Amino acid sequence: MEFTQYQTLTIAIADKVATLTLNRPEVRNAFNEHTIAELALAFDELGRNELVRAIVLAANGPAFCAGADLNWMKKMAAYSFAENSADAAMLADMLRTIYLCPKPVVAKVQGDCYAGGMGLVAACDITVAAEEANFCLSEVKLGLIPATISPYVIKAMGENAARRYFLTAERFSAREAHRIGFAHEVVAADALDAQVLAIVKALVSNSPNAVAQAKVLVRDIVGQPVNDALLADTAERIAHIRASQEGREGVASFLEKRKPTWLN
Known part of the structure; x- marks a missing residue:
């Protein structure tokens, strides 16, 4: 670039x-x-x-x-x-x-x-x-x-x-x-x-996608009431990131005791 x-x-x-x-x-x-x-x-x-x-x-x-x-x-x-x-x-x-x-x-x-x-x-x-x-x-x-x-x-x-x-x-x-x-x-x-x-x-050293999403998470959650809508929102977020490419790779690399691909 x-x-x-x-x-x-x-x-x-x-x-x-x-x-x-x-x-x-x-x-x-x-x-x-x-x-x-x-x-x-x-x-x-x-x-x-x-x-x-x-x-x-x-x-x-x-x-x-x-x-x-x-x-x-x-x-x-x-x-x-x-x-x-x-x-x-x-x-x-x-x-x-x-x-x-x-x-x-x-x-x-x-x-x-x-x-x-x-x-x-x-x-x-x-x-x-x-x-x-x-x-x-x-x-x-x-x-x-x-x-x-x-x-x-x-x-x-x-x-x-x-x-x-x-x-x-x-x-x-x-x-x-x-x-x-x-x-x-x-x-x-x-x-x-x-x-x-x-x-x-x-x-x-962390997942680039997870870091970006964590930034958004903090911005979106601060000041929100802990209610059903917030619980549903946070559950949806973790479900999406677990199913993401980096989410799957991160868990797999941990279980397989190797470095995740984003560290290569």
Whole structure:
């Protein structure tokens, strides 16, 4: 599969893992309309690439993402309501593309992550952060609100934490991000690569179809009442996947004490 040429990010694929790296370190990887469009396109391409089993979202430089680019914000200040709506819709579409990507996505947060950058991380499936990283939902300091990123950030940190950090715009540590559930793992900076590698190794060793369906399962089941409809739905899901090619192969390989074909 031939990739689009990107200006604000880089993509490298090795051992079934795609590493997508934000590459504007001179502006702390702040994003503008070009970065947003490229991220949406890149995750769409990677999601359809059969050679890719997992995606790592990383960043060059000392910061992971500072949120919106200042020059872009200056342009937005002169936008009409209609132009602002279209601009916000583009960001919303990009975040949804990451969130719905059929491949598991690991955020590798090596440095500070502010405002819209927290939306990027929250749209991922697994977050590993360096101890030195700080987080901040700074929008209210500028007279704004984190509206477009809120569906993902609230899912990641929970309503109670969102009430505090949306309102105060306090900066908080990676350890606090872990405590409230926003980050899954927090490690020393020199252990970040190894921890991410361990996670992606686990991801790529699993059935690609089962991993994709497990992502959908979590999205669909969260918040649902445990009733007859839910029980019927989950029973149908397991019946389908048991009868699938990978489902049959996984069980057969286990019983026959051999590697499943997706590891070949």
